[in-house]
Amino acid sequence: MLDILHYGFMQRALLSSVIVGTTCSLIGVFVVLRGMAFAGSGLAHAAFGGVALGFLLAINPLFAAVLFCLGTAGLIQVASRRAQLRMDAAIGIFFAFAMALGVLFIGLMKRYDARVYGYLFGNVLGVTAGNLILMGVLGLIVIGTIGLLYRQFKFLSFDEEMAEASGLPTGALAAVLIGLLALTVVVSLKTVGIILVEALLVTPAATAYQLTHRYGMMFVLSWIAGIVSCVVGLVVSYAIGIPSGAAIVIVATLLFALAAFLSPKRRKCKVCGRESTADTG
Amino acid sequence: MTTENSVRFEHVTVAYHQAVGIEDVSFSVEPGEFLGIIGPNGSGKTTLLRVVLGLVAPVSGRVRVLGASGHDLRQVRSRIGYVPQRRPLDPQFPVSVREAVAMGLYPTLRAFRRPTADDRRRVEGVLAAVGLLDTADHVAGHLSGGQQQRLLIARALVQEPQILLLDEPTSAVDVATRSAIVELVRRLHADRKLTTLYVTHDVNEVLPCVDKVLYINRTVRAFGSCADILNRETLESLYGGRVVFAEEGGRRYVIVGDRHA
Numbered sequence: 001m002l003d004i005l006h007y008g009f010m011q012r013a014l015l016s017s018v019i020v021g022t023t024c025s026l027i028g029v030f031v032v033l034r035g036m037a038f039a040g041s042g043l044a045h046a047a048f049g050g051v052a053l054g055f056l057l058a059i060n061p062l063f064a065a066v067l068f069c070l071g072t073a074g075l076i077q078v079a080s081r082r083a084q085l086r087m088d089a090a091i092g093i094f095f096a097f098a099m100a101l102g103v104l105f106i107g108l109m110k111r112y113d114a115r116v117y118g119y120l121f122g123n124v125l126g127v128t129a130g131n132l133i134l135m136g137v138l139g140l141i142v143i144g145t146i147g148l149l150y151r152q153f154k155f156l157s158f159d160e161e162m163a164e165a166s167g168l169p170t171g172a173l174a175a176v177l178i179g180l181l182a183l184t185v186v187v188s189l190k191t192v193g194i195i196l197v198e199a200l201l202v203t204p205a206a207t208a209y210q211l212t213h214r215y216g217m218m219f220v221l222s223w224i225a226g227i228v229s230c231v232v233g234l235v236v237s238y239a240i241g242i243p244s245g246a247a248i249v250i251v252a253t254l255l256f257a258l259a260a261f262l263s264p265k266r267r268k269c270k271v272c273g274r275e276s277t278a279d280t281g
Numbered sequence: 282m283t284t285e286n287s288v289r290f291e292h293v294t295v296a297y298h299q300a301v302g303i304e305d306v307s308f309s310v311e312p313g314e315f316l317g318i319i320g321p322n323g324s325g326k327t328t329l330l331r332v333v334l335g336l337v338a339p340v341s342g343r344v345r346v347l348g349a350s351g352h353d354l355r356q357v358r359s360r361i362g363y364v365p366q367r368r369p370l371d372p373q374f375p376v377s378v379r380e381a382v383a384m385g386l387y388p389t390l391r392a393f394r395r396p397t398a399d400d401r402r403r404v405e406g407v408l409a410a411v412g413l414l415d416t417a418d419h420v421a422g423h424l425s426g427g428q429q430q431r432l433l434i435a436r437a438l439v440q441e442p443q444i445l446l447l448d449e450p451t452s453a454v455d456v457a458t459r460s461a462i463v464e465l466v467r468r469l470h471a472d473r474k475l476t477t478l479y480v481t482h483d484v485n486e487v488l489p490c491v492d493k494v495l496y497i498n499r500t501v502r503a504f505g506s507c508a509d510i511l512n513r514e515t516l517e518s519l520y521g522g523r524v525v526f527a528e529e530g531g532r533r534y535v536i537v538g539d540r541h542a
Contacts, residue, residue, distance in 0.1 A: 033374065155384045158374055162365060162436070165334055167358040167388040213420045215375045265373075 013124045017230035019139045020191045025226025027184045028205035033157045040201040042095035043185045044194045046072035049098035051119045052105035069182035072098050077175045122193030122245035138183045192245040203252040210263040287312050287476035293342035302328040304500045315477045317487035320497040326480040330446045362437030364447040372422035381421040385439040407435040427458035444476045484535050
């Protein structure tokens with residue numbers, strides 16, 4: 001089995017799986033705790049506009065997707081804060097707008113380029129060294145910022161009103177968080193694609209959520225679930241010849257099902273009929 | 282502790298969405314005083330606390346808190362403990378009571394800095410002060426209503442504030458728990474010499490401990506010492522109905538009758 005690591009494309013695929021599994025599973029903790037799943041889905045679709053623009057202008061599609069996703073994240077944040085609009089409505093407006101621009105850019109291309117659609121479902125075996133460097137840099141930005149603002153994000157997610165009253169700059173923190181989500185989406189495009197990235201943003205963290213009552217432990221378990229999903233999914237996809245994005249998401253979902261079945265929270269609820277008052281963390 | 286007023290409002294007016302929240306409000310609280318803020322629902326009590334915190338800017342008038350005013354109000358926010366109206370904490374959020382209390386320290390923590398041993402001692406100290414030390418490792422959202430209220434008080438205290446703001450801290454708890462929380466606040470105020478602003482719509486709640494009373498209904502209807510405000514004539518004019526004083530177990534209670542009686 002280790003023979004597959006002799007191939008350069010497989011080494012890059014494995015490394016990209018580790019980067020994607022790590023960034024998605026860590027930012028995913030906030031996606032789950034703050035109920036930002038729709039934001040992740042919206043930004044992933046917005047990335048399509050950036051990818052299409054990249055092909056139209058013959059620049060790196062991932063670089064164009066970074067600009068597009070960050071721009072969309074900024075518009076969502078401004079609209080929801082300044083225009084007194086609910087966050088989900090703001091996401092609905094701007095992700096559809098970004099998708100529409102993507103369709104427009106494809107229409108403006110002089111000749112059909114099927115590679116655009118490769119970003120919809122991802123192809124981890126097609127990751128280049130250049131892709132890998134960009135993914136690594138963006139991944140480090142995401143992980144480093146989470147480390148820097150770990151506690152502040154915790155307070156923001158637990159009780160935003162009190163965090164603001166205590167003096168935390170909640171507006172800026174929320175903007176940084178959605179910006180990190182946008183970067184994570186771009187990191188994942190080549191590996192799992194626009195359609196399936198949502199699963200990696202939610203499923204590993206939701207798996208961890210089943211197993212612990214502790215904030216720090218949720219990051220650890222989510223990271224393990226994310227890495228296992230990406231690496232096992234990659235190996236399975238290579239071994240039986242199925243698309244890598246689909247294999248990764250299927251493994252992640254199976255892990256979630258197993259965690260939900262074994263969850264100590266579920267067992268407690270059976271006994272007491274409601275949430276336990278005892279800490280299991 | 283500063284020698285000037287802890288909180289001073291001078292003709293403060295606040296507007297939300299083109300509607301007046303509070304209008305021409307003036308009062309002051311000296312260091313270490315306990316101010317009871319009473320008034321009906323929607324009278325601007327919470328707005329007043331949000332102005333003290335610097336979360337809402339007045340459209341006119343002047344606010345000074347611990348010597349700061351205008352944009353500088355944000356600079357003194359870490360010296361103000363705030364206990365909001367209680368909403369049930371998320372029972373599934375993975376955070377312990379100890380962590381939830383320690384969050385009160387986060388605004389003063391630098392990036393990458395972990396709470397120090399001294400910070401942890403402060404957390405233990407306030408948990409003991411509010412009687413939650415035994416439940417420190419429980420999930421915060423699994424506590425009972427009264428315990429969650431104590432948690433919020435502990436979180437406000439952990440930053441060692443000079444001013445403590447409480448916004449109807451007993452609004453969602455039973456009668457026995459209400460008395461326990463009022464007694465806890467009274468004790469903390471006395472032990473720590475905190476300037477305390479306590480918002481409630483039930484005057485009886487703050488009767489045992491207040492130095493001053495502010496009755497607000499959009500604007501200040503009455504402000505003064507307990508003797509000035511908590512007498513039959515003043516209360517009857519404020520409530521618009523008959524007011525009776527009763528004594529039970531050495532405590533005095535205000536009973537407000539039907540305003541149409």
